[in-house]
Amino acid sequence: MNAKSQETAADVAAYRAVELIYHAYLTGLILMLSSRAGAQRAAEIVFRTFRRQQLARFLPGLTKLGLDGLPDAVACAQYHYLSNQVGGVKVEYVYESDRKAWVRYPPPRWIWSGTAICGIPSEVSRAMLWGWHANNGVVLDNPRLGFVCTGQTVDGQPGLEGYYKEWDHELAPEERLQFAPGERCPPFDPARAPRLPEDAWPEERLHKVLRNYAMEYITSIVPETVTALGPEQGGHLAGAAARLIGMHTFDDVAALLGGVEPGAAGFAKAFTRLACGQGDDAELRQDDGSTFVSQTSWRLMSERENLSPAVFDAWNELWVGAALAHDRFMRIEVTERRDRGDARWAWRFC
Numbered sequence: 001m002n003a004k005s006q007e008t009a010a011d012v013a014a015y016r017a018v019e020l021i022y023h024a025y026l027t028g029l030i031l032m033l034s035s036r037a038g039a040q041r042a043a044e045i046v047f048r049t050f051r052r053q054q055l056a057r058f059l060p061g062l063t064k065l066g067l068d069g070l071p072d073a074v075a076c077a078q079y080h081y082l083s084n085q086v087g088g089v090k091v092e093y094v095y096e097s098d099r100k101a102w103v104r105y106p107p108p109r110w111i112w113s114g115t116a117i118c119g120i121p122s123e124v125s126r127a128m129l130w131g132w133h134a135n136n137g138v139v140l141d142n143p144r145l146g147f148v149c150t151g152q153t154v155d156g157q158p159g160l161e162g163y164y165k166e167w168d169h170e171l172a173p174e175e176r177l178q179f180a181p182g183e184r185c186p187p188f189d190p191a192r193a194p195r196l197p198e199d200a201w202p203e204e205r206l207h208k209v210l211r212n213y214a215m216e217y218i219t220s221i222v223p224e225t226v227t228a229l230g231p232e233q234g235g236h237l238a239g240a241a242a243r244l245i246g247m248h249t250f251d252d253v254a255a256l257l258g259g260v261e262p263g264a265a266g267f268a269k270a271f272t273r274l275a276c277g278q279g280d281d282a283e284l285r286q287d288d289g290s291t292f293v294s295q296t297s298w299r300l301m302s303e304r305e306n307l308s309p310a311v312f313d314a315w316n317e318l319w320v321g322a323a324l325a326h327d328r329f330m331r332i333e334v335t336e337r338r339d340r341g342d343a344r345w346a347w348r349f350c
Contacts, residue, residue, distance in 0.1 A: 012204070014277025015211040017256040019088075021274075021318060022214035025245045027116045029221060030124065032241035037229060039121035046124050048224040050131025053216065056303075057083075058132075058139055065196075072145050073164040076136045077101035078194050084110075086196065086206065087213035092188035096163070104161035104185045109153050117154060125154045126177075129162075134177035136164070143170040150183040161185045215278065218315075219300055226310045235310030239317040246321025253322070264330045264349040265291045267323055271347070294336070294346040309339055323349075 033042035058079070062068045065082050067075045074095060080103040081093035089110040094102040112120050129149055137145030144167045151157035163185070201209075226234040253274075254260040260270040268284060268291035275282035279299040285292050300315070301307060316334060323332050336346035 011277065012207050013256050013258065014273050015207045017253045018274060018277045019211045019214045020252060020256065021245070021249055022211075022218045023110075023113070024249050025242060025318065026214065026217045026221060027111060027113055028245045029225065029238060029241040030111075031116055031119045032237050032244075033225065034119060034121055034124060036237055037233070039123050041229065042121070043123040043127035045221065045224050045228050047127040047131040048228060049217065049221040050128050051135060052220045052224065054132040054135055054139070057216075058136065071098040071166070072137070072140050072142050073099050073166050074101045076133075076140075076145070076147075076164040077103045080133075082194060082196060086201070086209050088210050092185070093193050094186050094188055095192070096186070099166040100163055102161065102163040102185045104159050104188065105153070106159040107153055109160065112154070120154045122152060122155055125152050125160065129177050133162070133164075137171070137176060142166065144168070146171045146176045146178060148178045148180050148183070150180050150185065157181070159185075211277070215300055219303065222314055223301075223304055223307060223311050226308050226314070231308050231310035235308070235314050238310075238314035242314055242317035243321035243324075246318040246323075247325040248321075250322045250325035254326075260326060263327060267326045267330065268293055268347075268349040271319060271322075271349070290348050290350040292335070292346060292348055294344050296338075296344045298338070298345060307339065309337075312337065312339055319347075 030042060030046060033045055061083055062075060062079055065079060067078050067082075070078065077093055077095075078101070081091050084091040084105070087110075090106050090108070092102075092104040092106060094104070096102065108114075109117060126149075129147060133147035133149075136147070137143060145164065146167065147162055147164055149160075149162040151159060151161045153160050161184075222238050225238045228234060229237065254270070257270055257273065260266050265286065272282045272284045272293050275293065275295055280295045280297045282293055282295040285294075298312075301311065304311075320332055323330055331348075331350055333348040333350075334346070335348050336342040336344055338345055
């Protein structure tokens with residue numbers, strides 16, 4: 001294998017490891033909020049997270065996927081089908097008419113991976129739909145467009161499913177999301193579903209999309225947690241979840257990376273690789289028995305402004321947890337922070 005092939009393989013492994021970390025953090029943080037802050041506050045934060053994602057990604061996504069010329073109900077359902085499919089989510093689409101189209105997320109649900117689904121309250125699942133699906137008509141300037149949910153996996157039904165429908169009258173805000181548990185999504189026929197142009201989505205691009213898909217949820221949910229609950233409680237819960245996820249994903253992350261060398265220096269090398277896998281300009285150096293990693297960028301939060309320092313503190317616990325799983329006697333010290341006026345972000349490992 002030549003040097004270029006080795007570099008590509010290493011990038012793909014880092015992308016997959018980053019995707020794993022942030023996917024697990026999203027699920028873990030929602031579970032932490034549901035169990036510690038309560039279902040109502042967890043639902044509020046999930047609503048805020050998905051509404052922010054919807055406002056930032058929906059309209060540009062319609063254009064990028066070439067769906068902006070379709071009837072609104074069809075465009076919305078196809079958007080969820082294609083964007084989630086690219087993100088590695090199991091999803092189905094069924095066209096019924098130009099004014100009615102279904103989207104269905106069969107089990108296992110990506111966001112509630114494994115046994116996590118047993119800890120998700122019904123109102124938290126509904127909050128996702130209020131945050132995104134119920135607002136598509138508003139963003140499209142079509143007050144007749146709404147979403148009807150016909151099943152939720154967290155309630156024991158075989159998938160989260162429903163349909164976009166354009167009514168003959170304008171919908172009141174509380175009518176933009178409706179529930180009809182007696183209805184069922186028609187059978188899915190993959191041959192009749194929309195497809196992405198294969199030449200526009202090469203393998204390397206898809207790996208980056210999978211990574212970005214998981215990262216973007218953390219870009220939204222950690223600041224929203226801190227904003228909704230305050231820096232003390234929100235920062236504490238987001239940080240506690242991060243530390244647990246860092247510890248419990250470390251073995252899988254190390255396996256994806258092909259192993260992590262012993263000691264602080266070995267962990268710092270893996271940390272640098274993960275930082276580069278996230279799209280940051282991380283650099284590693286050794287001095288006086290310690291290893292230092294620095295970066296001038298923090299791509300994860302580059303779109304967020306006026307962040308509370310509690311957001312960085314919480315996120316950093318991912319790496320504290322991972323370090324504890326690697327070697328419980330090593331120490332990580334944050335030595336420089338751009339959110340406090342320094343020129344870069346920097347860590348010392350010893």
